Amino acid sequence: MDVENDEASPSQEHSGHERPHDSGGPGVMDPEQIAQELADAHELLSRASMARLAYNGLDGLPRVIPIGIYWTGDEIIMSTAATAPKVRALSARPEVALTIDAGDSPGSARTLSLRGVVHLTIVDGVVPEYLAAARKNFDAESAAEFERNCRALYDRMARIAFEPRWARFYDFGAGRVPRFLADLAKKSG
Numbered sequence: 001m002d003v004e005n006d007e008a009s010p011s012q013e014h015s016g017h018e019r020p021h022d023s024g025g026p027g028v029m030d031p032e033q034i035a036q037e038l039a040d041a042h043e044l045l046s047r048a049s050m051a052r053l054a055y056n057g058l059d060g061l062p063r064v065i066p067i068g069i070y071w072t073g074d075e076i077i078m079s080t081a082a083t084a085p086k087v088r089a090l091s092a093r094p095e096v097a098l099t100i101d102a103g104d105s106p107g108s109a110r111t112l113s114l115r116g117v118v119h120l121t122i123v124d125g126v127v128p129e130y131l132a133a134a135r136k137n138f139d140a141e142s143a144a145e146f147e148r149n150c151r152a153l154y155d156r157m158a159r160i161a162f163e164p165r166w167a168r169f170y171d172f173g174a175g176r177v178p179r180f181l182a183d184l185a186k187k188s189g
Contacts, residue, residue, distance in 0.1 A: 037167035045071040054097040070129040079130040082156040107173040115166040
């Protein structure tokens with residue numbers, strides 16, 4: 001499935017209203033637009049436990065990694081060991097892209113594409129959202145064992161809070177697709 005980070009086709013919005021065009025230049029979006037995109041993606045954010053994080057390493061070369069996430073309702077939180085190489089890279093270059101998706105067929109495919117910055121905090125012990133994310137995916141016994149293992153493993157962790165500066169939610173089954181795909185569909189139909 002080909003997804004570009006452009007505007008969605010306003011004629012195919014599932015919410016029934018036309019999206020305003022992005023403002024503020026490339027990569028910048030009005031905070032109200034971001035809030036609406038996140039609200040529209042609420043179910044996806046609430047269920048997701050993994051995302052793909054794109055960032056630039058200290059060598060300047062791009063990386064894309066799978067990473068666990070937890071949506072607090074206000075923030076997307078990621079966590080890692082305080083000594084992980086990505087912590088130094090993200091401290092030096094906090095501009096990132098994040099993709100969260102679900103569905104394995106065109107009718108069920110949903111994607112939230114985000115660009116923004118991360119804010120790192122080194123915490124003693126385990127990041128609480130890291131454990132909360134595990135509780136979403138494990139039964140009580142497995143979650144308790146996971147927590148014991150984490151507390152034994154991590155003296156310190158990096159809490160990575162994502163601040164979106166651009167967001168776009170696509171729901172392919174509902175016809176909420178990038179404009180270029182809608183335009184192609186019109187031409188072929």
